[in-house]
Each structure stands twice: as structure tokens, then as C-alpha cells.
Amino acid sequence: MVILFVLLTLAVLVTTNWYLYRRLFRDTTRAPGPVRRAGAVLIAGGWLLTVTAIVAERAGAPFWLQRVLAWPGFLWMALSIYLLLAVVAGEAVRPLLRRFLERRAGAETAVRRAEPVPAGGAPIPPGPEHDSEPEPTPEPEPAPEAAATPAALPSRRLFVSRVVGGAAAAVALGTVGYGTYGVLNGPTVKRVTVPLAKLPRAAHGYRIAVVSDIHLGPVLGRGFAQKVVDTINGTQPDLIAIVGDLVDGSVKDLGPAAAPLAQLRARHGSFFVTGNHEYFSGAEQWVDEVRRLGLRPLENARTELAHFDLAGVNDVAGESEGQGPDFVKALGDRDPARACVLLAHQPVQIHDAVEHGVDLQLSGHTHGGQLWPGNFIASAANPTLAGLESYGDTQLYVSRGAGAWGPPTRVGAESDITVIELASKL
Incomplete structure (x- = not known):
């Protein structure tokens, strides 16, 4: 199955890239030459950089090499997606x-x-002085096939290909540029009110700053982490919840990038649960590191705050290392009369949360799709793509995340940090 998947992926990549080459370079030039050769090198080289960047990150290549490869490789991934979409859309414009x-x-x-043409070949100018002159003998009309010679048809086709190809390239570049600027500029703040039936009146208005999917790595580094920290602190939350996928890399490489997390400030502290990417990056080491920075990891654990219980479970990716989620350990012996807020990276964990009587689960993981139309794929794989939904008596809030994986680009899924304001019904 793995071999079949790899072969299918290669077939799709080869086919789509040949299509892009044909429409953007072969169809827009008259004959083989430097432009076509440059186009072939650009498309093939771009995807070679993309694959190499992914492999380098997963294989733990020297961090300097990861950073060199990441920017061009991941940006080409995003650009090629929107080039393909724009060129396909251009097929409707061509005819x-x-x-x-x-x-x-x-x-x-x-x-x-x-137009009347005199014997000398120049059109007769309009005017009264020519009214009395006899009309010249009309020249014979050209044969119908001469109206459009074979030489004219390729020129028209070439013009159409250049217009459509140029427009597609401009749209793709503009889309990726704008989406990248949005990520690098930092996440926006969303505010959502969530009523909890068991929350006492004294906790009405309690603010939890939820941030997920920061994805510090070869592209998003210390400067981005500082923006996230400053944005969170600016909301003056009562509690901070980092719900997974903080990093894409080892503590050795990314420890300095994560250092600004030590500046997080909240009245009742900052809490952390693992995401699937922590298990690609050395989860145990990162748990120790965030603890050193002043955050409190909740590894299948619970803490009783003044007015509600706060619990956290490991990500399902930890099962491969014997560190998967344990809802019984985190929630089994709690007082069901108290409100409970659960931190769990993936929305699919909502079903276990419902079984254990959780009032509110806070998650991330989906990125809101990150790159449209990826939202359709993410929606099919997750019970909730983004925002607040109810599952029986349990509510699930899914953040679109602060950063981005792969391309530092978002289209149709703006990055965010959410301030959840709890409301009492009592």
C-alpha cells in the first residue's frame, strides 16, 4: 500500500507539473529555447526543493540546511497549488x-x-467635394480562406496563451504573497463567549487565551514567537492554554526560538498539551523545556482551579511511543458537579470527552484548512474545522492556529489567538 501511494503521488505530481509547464511555458513560446528550458528548471527544481525541505526537516538535518531549504521549498509548494488552480480556471477563459x-x-x-478604395489604393475621404465623382470600380473580394491565413491562427492562439498564463501567474503570486504576509504579520485576536451550565457565578467572565499550532521551526522563529507572546499578553487573560503543535524541530535547534514563552503572563498560569508534531520533534524533551520556561504541562492530568477543573490529555500521536491520551487518568476520579475544561490537540478527541462528561474541549490541529481549498479535506477528517460547536452537553472550540505548517502562508483561514470568555448560567 505504501508503494502504491508513493507511485500514485509521483504520477499526480508529474502530470500536474507537465500541465503547468505546457500552459505557462510551452504554449506561450513559439519554439524551443531558453524560456522553455528555464521553465522546466523552475518547475522541476521547485519541487525538488520542496521534497528536500520536507525530508531534511523529518530526518533532522543540520538546522542551517533546513532553514536554507525551507523558505524556497515551502513557498514553491504554496505557489504551485495556486498556479495549478489559476491555470485550470483559465481553461474556461481561453475559448x-x-x-x-x-x-x-x-x-x-x-x-x-x-471602405471605398480608388484606383490609386487610398480610401476616398468623406466630404461634399467628392459627392459628384464617380465611384471607383470595386476591387474583387479576397477568397474566404484568405481572411484568416494559417499564419494568423498560431499568433492568435499564442496571444491567448500568454494572456491567460500571465494572468494565472499574477493571481498565484498575489495570493501567496498576501497569504504569507498575513502569517508573518502575526495572528489576530478572536473573542468568543462560551456559557457553561456548571460554572459558578463567581467565575463569570473568566478569560482563557487559547493558542495552537504555532509551529516554530526553520521558517517561523524567535521573532514570530515574540509576536505571539506579545499578542497573548495584550489580552490580559486569566489563564493561557497552548493546545499542541508548538514546534517542528528539536529543543537543541529551536530552544532559542521558544525562549519568549517565558514571558507569558496570566493570573492563573500557562498550560501546555502535546500535539502530533511534538512527537516528531522529541516530545519528552519539549515537555521538560516548556516546564523550564514556566509553563505547566498537562500529561493526562488535571488541576482543580478555584471554580472549575482544567484537564489535559496527550495527543493521539503519542500512542506510537506509549504516551497516548488517557482520559481515565485525567478525568476518571473528578467531581462531576464541577465544570470541566479539557485541553486536547485534535478535535477527534471530542468523542472521548463527551463520554467523560467534559463541558468544554479546547483544540487546534486543523489550521482551518490553511490553504484553500484544503478546508474541504480538513473538514472531512475532523468533526469541527474551526469555531464553536456542541456535541450533546459538551462544547468543542477549535482554533485555526497562530502559525502555519510547511508554507508560511494562509489563504481563506486567517491565523488567530482566541480569548474564550466563560459565562455562567447560574
Whole structure:
């Protein structure tokens, strides 16, 4: 199955990239030459950088090499997606543009034929002085096939290909540029009120700053972490919850990038649970590191705050290392009369949360799809893509995340930090 998947992926990549090369370079040039060669190198080299960047990150290559490869490799991944979408959309424009040009050429030909031409070959200027002159003998009309010579058709086709290809490239570059600027500029703050039936009146208005999927790594580093910390602190929360996928790399490489987390400030502290990417990056070492920075990891554990219980479970990816989620350990002996807020990275963990009587689960993982139309794939794989939904008596809030995995780019899924304001019904 693995071999079949790899072969299928390669077939899709080869086919789509040949299509891009054909539409953007072969169809927009008259003959083989440097432009076509440059296009082939650009497309093949871009994907070679992308694959190499992913492999380097997963294999733990020297961090300097990861950083060199990550920017061009991951940005090409995003750019190629939107080049493909724009070129496919351009297929609908091609026949319309061709028809327009044909009609325009036909109208111009008809106008030229209607103009009176004297024997000398110059059109007779309009005016009263020519009214009495005899009309010149009209020249014979050209044969119908001469109206559009074989040499004219390739020129029209070439013009259409250049217009559509140029527009597709401009749209793709603009989309990726704007989406990248949005990520690098830092996440926005969302505010959501969540009523909890068991929350005492004294806790009404309690604020939890939820941040997920920061993805510190070869692209997003210390400067980005500082923006996230400053944004969280600016909301003046009562409690901070980091719900997984903090990093993409080892403590050795990314410890300095994560250092600003020590500046997080909240009245009742900062808490952390693992995401699937922590288990690609040395989860145990990162748990120790965030503890050193002043955060409190909740590894299948619970703490009783003044007005509600706060629990956290490991990500399901930890099962491969014997460190998977344990809801019984985290929630089994709690007082069911107290409200309970659960930190769990993946939305799919909501079903276990419902069984254990959790009032509110806070998650991330989906990125809101990150790159449209990836939201359709993410929606199919997760019970909730983003936002607040109810599952019986349990509510689930899914953050779109603060950072980005792979391309530092978001399209149709703006990054965010959410301030959850708890509301009492009592």
C-alpha cells in the first residue's frame, strides 16, 4: 500500500507539473529555447526543493540546511497549488477570449471591405467635394480562406496563451504573497463567549487565551514567537492554554526560538498539551523545556482551579511511543458537579470527552484548512474545522492556529489567538 501511494503521488505530481509547464511555458513560446528550458528548471527544481525541505526537516538535518531549504521549498509548494488552480480556471477563459478576438478580427475585416478604395489604393475621404465623382470600380473580394491565413491562427492562439498564463501567474503570486504576509504579520485576536451550565457565578467572565499550532521551526522563529507572546499578553487573560503543535524541530535547534514563552503572563498560569508534531520533534524533551520556561504541562492530568477543573490529555500521536491520551487518568476520579475544561490537540478527541462528561474541549490541529481549498479535506477528517460547536452537553472550540505548517502562508483561514470568555448560567 505504501508503494502504491508513493507511485500514485509521483504520477499526480508529474502530470500536474507537465500541465503547468505546457500552459505557462510551452504554449506561450513559439519554439524551443531558453524560456522553455528555464521553465522546466523552475518547475522541476521547485519541487525538488520542496521534497528536500520536507525530508531534511523529518530526518533532522543540520538546522542551517533546513532553514536554507525551507523558505524556497515551502513557498514553491504554496505557489504551485495556486498556479495549478489559476491555470485550470483559465481553461474556461481561453475559448471566450478566442471567440472575442475572432469576432473583433471579423468586424475589422468587414469595415475594411466596406471602405471605398480608388484606383490609386487610398480610401476616398468623406466630404461634399467628392459627392459628384464617380465611384471607383470595386476591387474583387479576397477568397474566404484568405481572411484568416494559417499564419494568423498560431499568433492568435499564442496571444491567448500568454494572456491567460500571465494572468494565472499574477493571481498565484498575489495570493501567496498576501497569504504569507498575513502569517508573518502575526495572528489576530478572536473573542468568543462560551456559557457553561456548571460554572459558578463567581467565575463569570473568566478569560482563557487559547493558542495552537504555532509551529516554530526553520521558517517561523524567535521573532514570530515574540509576536505571539506579545499578542497573548495584550489580552490580559486569566489563564493561557497552548493546545499542541508548538514546534517542528528539536529543543537543541529551536530552544532559542521558544525562549519568549517565558514571558507569558496570566493570573492563573500557562498550560501546555502535546500535539502530533511534538512527537516528531522529541516530545519528552519539549515537555521538560516548556516546564523550564514556566509553563505547566498537562500529561493526562488535571488541576482543580478555584471554580472549575482544567484537564489535559496527550495527543493521539503519542500512542506510537506509549504516551497516548488517557482520559481515565485525567478525568476518571473528578467531581462531576464541577465544570470541566479539557485541553486536547485534535478535535477527534471530542468523542472521548463527551463520554467523560467534559463541558468544554479546547483544540487546534486543523489550521482551518490553511490553504484553500484544503478546508474541504480538513473538514472531512475532523468533526469541527474551526469555531464553536456542541456535541450533546459538551462544547468543542477549535482554533485555526497562530502559525502555519510547511508554507508560511494562509489563504481563506486567517491565523488567530482566541480569548474564550466563560459565562455562567447560574
